[in-house]
Amino acid sequence: MSGSNDPQISRRNFLTGVIVAVGAFIGTAISIPALGTIISPVIEPMEKAAAKWFALGSVKSFKVGEPQAKEVKVVRQIGWRKQTTTEKMFILTDDGKNFIAMSDVCTHLGCHVRWLPDKNEFWCPCHNGIFDKHGKNIAGPPPRPLDRYKVKIEKGQLFVYVEG
Ligand code: FES
Structure with a gap:
């Protein structure tokens, strides 16, 4: 049993x-x-919804003729979790009225470019890529100019649009 x-x-x-x-x-x-x-x-529309305008300060605070580094903290909703990243960019104005915002990410393989004021150009240390001060690729392997962000001016403040 x-x-x-x-x-x-x-x-x-x-x-x-x-x-x-x-x-x-x-x-x-x-x-x-x-x-x-x-x-x-x-989920994707939730990620896109995170795109927004970031204030970078008064337009008068930017030097004319020389790119200036700025950073914004972007919070992205990826599914159920939030991820915070720092987007680095360079702001340039040639006249104090019109501005461009360039990504610091090299268009070759994604390294971070540095501004070299004495040479008046951006340099990518990974493979010696060179961009002019407007972000145009002028030497080395980068295949295209630095990517740009949308910008706008409201009440004397410069804003940059960063995709979520
Ligand atoms: S990653 Fe910038 S030149 Fe290769």
């Missing part, structure tokens, strides 16, 4: 439990990416 203390049944119950647990683990591992694919159209 066998009861619940029968070692054969206990082993069988244990193995069944292990198989169910492994099956559940595999099922979860498969379904999470699939779920992400299904709900990503819902």
Whole structure:
């Protein structure tokens, strides 16, 4: 006569439990990416909604004729979590009225460019890429100018638009 203390049944119950647990683990591992694919159209608009205008200060605070480094902290909603990144950029005005905002990310392989005031150009240390002060690629491997952000002026303040 066998009861619940029968070692054969206990082993069988244990193995069944292990198989169910492994099956559940595999099922979860498969379904999470699939779920992400299904709900990503819902998540993407949430990410885009994070795009916004950032105030960079008075237009009078910018030197004319020389790019000036600025940073903005961007909070992105990626699915259920928030991610904060720092976007670095260079602001240039040639007349104190019209402004451009250039990304500091090299268009070759994504290193960060540096402004060299004595040479009046941006330099990328990774592969010696050179950009002029308006961000135009002039030497080395970068295939295109530095990317630009949209800018606007309101009540004497300069704003930059950063995609979320
Ligand atoms: S990453 Fe800038 S030159 Fe290669």
